[in-house]
Amino acid sequence: MTDIRTNWTRSEIDTIYNLPFLELVYRGASVHRQYHDAQEVQVCTLLSIKTGGCPEDCAYCPQAARYHTDVKVHKLLEVEEVLGKAQEAKQAGSTRFCMGAAWREVRNNRDFDKVLEMVKGVNGMGMEVCCTLGMLTEEQALKLQEAGLYAYNHNLDTSEEHYGEIISTRTYQDRLDTLNNVRKSGISVCSGGIIGMGESQHDRIGMLHTLATLPEHPESVPVNALVPVEGTPLEQQPKVPVWDMVRMIATARIIMPKAMVRLSAGRVRMTLEEQALCFMAGANSIFAGDKLLTTPNPDVVSDQEMFQILNLKPRAAFKEGEAPVHFEQIPSAQQ
Structure with missing residues (x-):
């Protein structure tokens, strides 16, 4: 069994990342099988409960108020609407429901009270x-x-060295402080990043090094490929090669063996074969539904077909007594 370590060096992670491609995939797959069922992939749904108007200047984000994008701003959704969306997601096979709000920080006000009610309601669905x-x-x-609340997502986005090129409205330490607050509360940590933002290989390894040397590894590590959005500073960035995504996923899997490695944004631009490579390398979670907050995502029917072709099965929620949901039990949207 591969040891769980939090004392990785950048040099060690660099060596892993730069292994010959097929050797890296093999090692990622081998570690994955030690800690996970290789046929299980968790299906998650991400809903924007408050969209746009954010005061931050994240260069990749269409929800920043200062950028001119096609995102339609809307205030916090009502509790009943969110719970209805969560029920739909569960019926469509999701076992994890994520709610995102375009806020710089949480404030102790009526909106936060509504979010607490949403959390209670979704938690009650199992x-x-x-x-x-x-x-x-x-x-x-x-x-x-x-x-x-089961998990809290707060991505590092990139390395500490590259961070200032992407965001100026909060510091890297602000992000680490939030992760520490989440950990101290007993909520599981979800934290990863985005590649394709003009960063170097050194930056990618730096981000993984920061995550893998936290006092405890995040239980969930999203690996996102930038989806360039017109109107943002990164709108001209080229598509991330699948080989880079696979290297990130396999390296994350090897250095954080127990984590759920989530194949997140950018999947809409990947073929079924490219996604299969990511699963082979150690990814074991996807986001379902036609939208990730504000960017496009593969539709449910495409994901159903992918699960059937690759003989994958949706992973059950971590709640006791929650039965796994199988895609073949879900009515096709075409019926």
């Missing part, structure tokens, strides 16, 4: 509940934990 709401204090994290 789904893993995740939120991504921006910066979070320890007190706020505890309130979310008491409401039943």
Whole structure:
């Protein structure tokens, strides 16, 4: 069994990342099988519960108020609407429901009270509940934990060295402080990043090194490929090669063996064969539905077909007594 380590060096991670491609995939697959069922992939749904108007300047994000994009701003959704969307997601095969709000940080106000009600409601459905709401204090994290929040997403985005090229409205340490507050509250940590933002290989390895040397590894590590959006500073960035995605996934799998490695944004631009390579290398989670917050995503029917072709099975929620949902049990949208 591969040891769980939090003392990785950059040099060690660099060596792994730069292994011959097929050797890297083989090692990632081997570690994956030690800790996970290689046929299981968790199906998650991500819903934007408050869209646009964000005061931050994240160069990749169409929800930043300062950029001119086609994103339509809307205030926080009502609790009933969100719970209805969660029920639809569960019926479509998702076992994890993520709620994202375009906030810089959580504020102790009526909107936060509504989010707590949403968390309680989704938790009551037997789904893993995740939120991504921006910066979070320890007190706020505890309130979310008491409401039943299972995971909190707060991505590092990139390396500390490259961070200033992407974001100026909050610091790298702000992100690490939020992760620490989440960890102290007892909520599981979801944190990864985005590749394709003009970063170097050194930056990619730096981001993985930061994640893998936290006191505890994140339980969930999303690997996103940039989806360039017109109107943002990164709109002209080229498509990320699948080989880079696979290297990131396999390296993350090897250095953080127990984590759920999530094949996240950018999947809409990948073929079935390219996604299969990612699963082979150690990815074991996807986001389902036609949209990830504001960017496009493969539709449910395409994912159903992919699961059938690759003989994958949806992973059950971590709640006790939650039965796994199988795609073949889900009515096709074409029927």
